[in-house]
Amino acid sequence: MEITENEIARIVFESGLQIHKVLGPGLLESAYEECLYFDLVNAGLKVKKQKSLPLIYKEIKLDAGYRVDFLIENKVIVEIKSIETLHPIHTAQVLTYLKLSECKLALLINFNVSLFKEGVKRIILGSL
Numbered sequence: 001m002e003i004t005e006n007e008i009a010r011i012v013f014e015s016g017l018q019i020h021k022v023l024g025p026g027l028l029e030s031a032y033e034e035c036l037y038f039d040l041v042n043a044g045l046k047v048k049k050q051k052s053l054p055l056i057y058k059e060i061k062l063d064a065g066y067r068v069d070f071l072i073e074n075k076v077i078v079e080i081k082s083i084e085t086l087h088p089i090h091t092a093q094v095l096t097y098l099k100l101s102e103c104k105l106a107l108l109i110n111f112n113v114s115l116f117k118e119g120v121k122r123i124i125l126g127s128l
Contacts, residue, residue: 005105008045008076013120015039016109020116029082032111033069036080046073053100068097077106086110091123098125 019035033049040047051071055064070078079094086108094106106123113119 003045003073003075005075008072009105009107009122011043011045012036012040012072012076012078012107012109015043016111016120017116020111020119023111025082025112025114027082027111029080029111032082032109033080036078037070040070040072047071053097055100066097066100068101071101071103075103075105077101077103079106079108081108081110082112083110084112086119086121091121094123095125098123 015036016032019032019039023031023035037047037049048071050067050069052063053066053068055062055066068077069080070076072078077094077097079090079097081090090108094108098104098106104125104127106125108121108123110119110121
């Protein structure tokens, strides 16, 4: 049976919440990325880490160096931050990743918050 975007998002959220409870805020983004990758793979998900996304414009394909932190089951993008505040540019970045990947759902997660749920932003392109 195929897993849905919403089920993937739930697993990512629960894993992120557990990591945040254990480690807390203030670590480097790479630490959270490795821990989340470990948990998601152990949950049985197919996760591509630092997946490159080419930019295609008309007949031109550019390997422009765009990389998503995680592409899960070829359906959901996860972008991880460990910063003071998420800004609109971070949302714009994730929307661009959704367009380039043709995925519909992304989670933008900032681990540098006191309460984990305040650091998670669900971004939808089109409808699920």
